[in-house]
Amino acid sequence: MINGRTIDIAPSILSADFSRLGEEIDAVKRGGATLLHVDVMDGHFVPNLTIGLPVVKSLAKATDLPIDAHLMISQPGVYAQQFVEAGAKMVSVHVEADANLHRTLASIRTAGALAGVVINPATPIETLSEALSFADYVLVMSVNPGFGGQKFITTAIDKVKRLKRMIADRQLAVRIEIDGGIDLENIAAVVASGAEIIVAGSAIFGAADPEAAVRGMREATMQWV
């Protein structure tokens, strides 16, 4: 151990083959995945529909990888606690979607999961200044939410660096997650900037061998752990 950082690789099942989801999950686990990222979309907060509570419930029974639920839905406060009850160990909500963020984050923690705050690419880190005290992690979007396979927005690197400084200045234990367009090319820069929970969808499940893809991404982060 050189730096003592824990890097989590969180494959996003959005890009998996849903007809063989169990096998896909087993493969990424063998490759070294430490979390499972589940993208919940409501066709309202983002222009896409995906999966919800019943799938999280089934996944929680089928795998021992902790489920990281990313809620891209309007009124996340109505559902956040239900995702914990369905088995998610981490639940994150967008600042852009929630007028009662403190209440929602508290409900996630009370239900027994880690509470995360998500910010879109054009949302400044300054909007987090109060919420940081009530969150366990911040998810910085490096694409606009809604779809897998989009191009990484490079300004996210500097944004993560500034957020990391903000957290350090406040002496908080908040971790940084990053999501969107992460691949073998940019994962090293992303981790160097301060992100510790790395989400990747198409770079893993779009690869011929998802197990090897996770292994490759993990190896690319070794110098920081």
Ligand code: DX5
């Ligand atoms: C986008 C989702 C992401 C998505 C990432 O709205 O939040 O988790 O699955 O996919 P890639 O890694 O392909 O950008």
Ligand code: ZN
């Ligand atoms: Zn996501």
